[in-house]
Amino acid sequence: MRSNAAVRTAAAILTVLLTGCASTGADRSVTPPTTSPTPSVLPAASGPLDCADLAPGDLVAAALQGSAPEPVAPVSAVQPEAVFESVLLEGVGGLSCSWRVGSGMPVYDDPSDWAYLRIAVLPDGAAEWVPLESHEGGAVPTRRVGEVDASFLGGESGWVFSAPVGKHWVLVDVRAAGLTAWGGRYRGVDIEVVIDRLAEVAAAAYASVAAAPADGFGPPLVAVGETPAECRGGLAAPGILAAAEAPPGAEVVAFSREEPAASFEEAVALRAGTFTCAIVVDGFPETIIRTARGFGELVDRFDAPDAGVAFGRIEPEGVPEGHTVTAYVEDAGDEPVGRLAALSAGDSLYWIDGARAGAIARAIVAQTY
Structure with a gap:
């Protein structure tokens, strides 16, 4: 049976896209x-x-x-x-x-x-x-x-x-x-x-x-730079649409975040410099891929409770020697059909929310390397 994430509606995906948060x-x-x-x-x-x-x-x-x-x-x-x-x-x-x-x-x-x-x-x-x-x-x-x-x-x-x-x-x-x-x-x-x-x-x-002292919060773990919202390279449309088995007329559209933030999660996303590539069908985003440059080294958080139970690792093919790729898919036994996936490739962390998330993660790897 599918987990709760498997029954999110397209309306919920649009909410995430527009507000930058679950x-x-x-x-x-x-x-x-x-x-x-x-x-x-x-x-x-x-x-x-x-x-x-x-x-x-x-x-x-x-x-x-x-x-x-x-x-x-x-x-x-x-x-x-x-x-x-x-x-x-x-x-x-x-x-x-x-x-x-x-x-x-x-x-x-x-x-x-x-x-x-x-x-x-x-x-x-x-x-x-x-x-x-x-x-x-x-x-x-x-x-x-x-x-x-x-x-x-x-x-x-x-x-x-x-x-x-x-x-x-x-x-x-x-x-x-x-x-x-x-x-x-x-x-x-x-x-x-x-x-x-x-x-x-x-x-x-x-x-x-x-009451926290001046050093009450440590320095950022990631040095965030300017990140253009571009769906190219690993996020290029041909591989993404094929992996998603998107219908004719579907396209991959880039969305960047605009200030000021409208929510806590959106403020965090702005601080982190994330952007979104969405598979848009008939003008509506059906799958979103969020990208956080520089956050790839934190992918091991998906091994911690309770993510370690909800997600299982998959092994994408075609990774060159000397490069490290880590990928997780919800309901890994049903991969590539699972609706949620996390991927670390290079220094980037990707979060995929939509049908065939595991297949999309593999496509990002194939187009990156």
Whole structure:
């Protein structure tokens, strides 16, 4: 059976293309309680922050508890569909922290109790901050969280707080399975309690970031330069269209990102210098290929939990001696049909979202070398 990613619609692909991110899972406004949590205090960091500095473990566990009868024990894990975004943030010097409870990503339509909590910090991103925007165009409520006024959004698959904290942009969210279908982990739990618990995590993270020393964030791992948005070389249309088995009339179109950013993920993508090549059919993007020059050395993040379970390695042919190519495909047993793939070729990292992603990854390699 296919995983959740296999059933994303073309509309979701267009959203990713235009916003530069996977959905935060918060697309319908929920009015939060008005009470403001008191932030739990962690010892001030004396150097670069790490995930343990952002929020106490008991607050993370409480936010992910849901209706489970026994106390939960969150584990460090990134939602597979969010790994590329996490790599970009890490590469530009940001902090991307994520924990999971439950059974992990299930096959599609199979009841599961997974939930992921993420804290993400874009250093020096406060000037780029924009409030969250409802997909329905309605007003997005704000909430006083500790000493910070945070933008809040809740919807079909989770809840998110976003705020400028000092010079930085901090995002805190929970994504969970089955919220609109059968209730998932949070079935039967008062929604205001859920939001309160997440707000306590956000308050702790905001306090830690606000108290961070001048060297609270390390230098970027990747030296990002000017990257023209060009679908040539490994991304040239002939090989890409053939691998995708695209219909007659399909074309490969380049999209670059425009400032200012409209979301946290888009701000990270701008900082990382990414661009997108899309297979466009009848004027609509059916497959997207995102390219991050210089990020190829971070491809091993796709071996970490939970990506290491969702993705399997494939071995593209025709790689010259002395060159290293690493490729991962979702549902590798069904390769090349899987809808998600990550590829490192040269210094570039590619993220492929669409039909026959594995075949497209092989085509990029063939056209690169």
